[in-house]
Amino acid sequence: MTLPTHPGLDALLSDPSGAVIGLDYDGTIAPIVADPAAARVHPEAPEVLAGLAKLVGAVVIVTGRPPGTALALGTAEGGASLADVPGLVILGHYGRERWEAGRITAPPPTPGLDRVRTRLPELVRSLGLDGVLIEDKGQAVAVHTRRSPDPEAALTALSAPVAGLAAEAGLVVEPGRLVLELRPAGMDKGRALSRFLAERRARSVMFVGDDLGDLAAFEAVVAAPVPGVRVCSRSPEVSELAERADIVVDGPSGVVELLREIAEEIRRRLGES
Numbered sequence: 001m002t003l004p005t006h007p008g009l010d011a012l013l014s015d016p017s018g019a020v021i022g023l024d025y026d027g028t029i030a031p032i033v034a035d036p037a038a039a040r041v042h043p044e045a046p047e048v049l050a051g052l053a054k055l056v057g058a059v060v061i062v063t064g065r066p067p068g069t070a071l072a073l074g075t076a077e078g079g080a081s082l083a084d085v086p087g088l089v090i091l092g093h094y095g096r097e098r099w100e101a102g103r104i105t106a107p108p109p110t111p112g113l114d115r116v117r118t119r120l121p122e123l124v125r126s127l128g129l130d131g132v133l134i135e136d137k138g139q140a141v142a143v144h145t146r147r148s149p150d151p152e153a154a155l156t157a158l159s160a161p162v163a164g165l166a167a168e169a170g171l172v173v174e175p176g177r178l179v180l181e182l183r184p185a186g187m188d189k190g191r192a193l194s195r196f197l198a199e200r201r202a203r204s205v206m207f208v209g210d211d212l213g214d215l216a217a218f219e220a221v222v223a224a225p226v227p228g229v230r231v232c233s234r235s236p237e238v239s240e241l242a243e244r245a246d247i248v249v250d251g252p253s254g255v256v257e258l259l260r261e262i263a264e265e266i267r268r269r270l271g272e273s
């Protein structure tokens with residue numbers, strides 16, 4: 001793969017120790033699968049990220065998943081694990097929870113979630129929808145339609161009642177790939193990334209994502225006071241990200257290939273290969 005030319009990427013390559021590389025999890029470093037509990041990381045991602053993390057300022061995963069889930073799913077078949085990526089930080093629940101050096105920090109769960117836990121299954125039943133999956137993530141609850149006979153129709157049927165339930169419970173709805181998530185307001189991937197850039201005094205930033213929740217991180221890259229580059233992990237399900245990206249690659253395999261090439265180019269410039 002030949003690396004594309006972009007001012008943000010050039011800044012990252014010429015001053016790697018000041019670069020922050022931010023990544024979404026599902027659809028970006030893990031292929032999309034029907035069962036959210038089976039979304040294992042791309043087999044080569046932990047190893048490639050481990051190599052890259054030694055060359056750049058920081059690697060951070062910014063995800064809607066709880067950090068513990070991203071870590072549990074983050075061991076590849078060969079045994080390499082995201083937990084072994086040097087200095088890795090995981091900002092889970094859109095930045096509400098943080099994992100770093102083996103420790104998770106999290107605020108207490110929002111009280112409205114109990115109402116959702118009771119009402120959401122009733123709501124799904126009342127709509128007569130088959131194949132709908134409710135995922136309880138602790139700080140948020142998601143309702144998935146990927147396994148429904150007509151996933152788009154099921155999502156449309158759920159849209160207004162889920163919005164009503166979220167409002168009753170004092171939560172917001174986060175739409176994603178055949179999923180609606182009811183979660184606390186006040187944090188998103190853009191805020192999470194911006195804070196992390198300030199904390200690390202980043203001199204450049206790259207963010208890679210695939211879904212609507214990643215748009216806020218793309219906006220944070222544009223708003224950042226340092227050069228940045230937005231990368232879309234393309235899928236047929238979401239077009240909005242590709243339209244706003246500086247670089248578009250084909251799904252998690254394309255992401256891994258790009259990250260490997262960036263690491264190799266940094267090593268070449270440092271005279272290490």
Ligand SMILES: O=P(O)(O)OC[C@H]1O[C@H](O[C@H]2O[C@H](CO)[C@@H](O)[C@H](O)[C@H]2O)[C@H](O)[C@@H](O)[C@@H]1O
Nearest residue numbers: 025026032033034036039063064065146177179
């Ligand atoms: O921020 P992310 O890391 O991208 O997490 C967003 C949501 O991803 C998961 O759902 C998506 O991936 C599933 C597994 O491939 C797939 O079955 C589902 O259709 C996708 O929407 C996860 O289950 C959610 O909790 C995350 O919020």
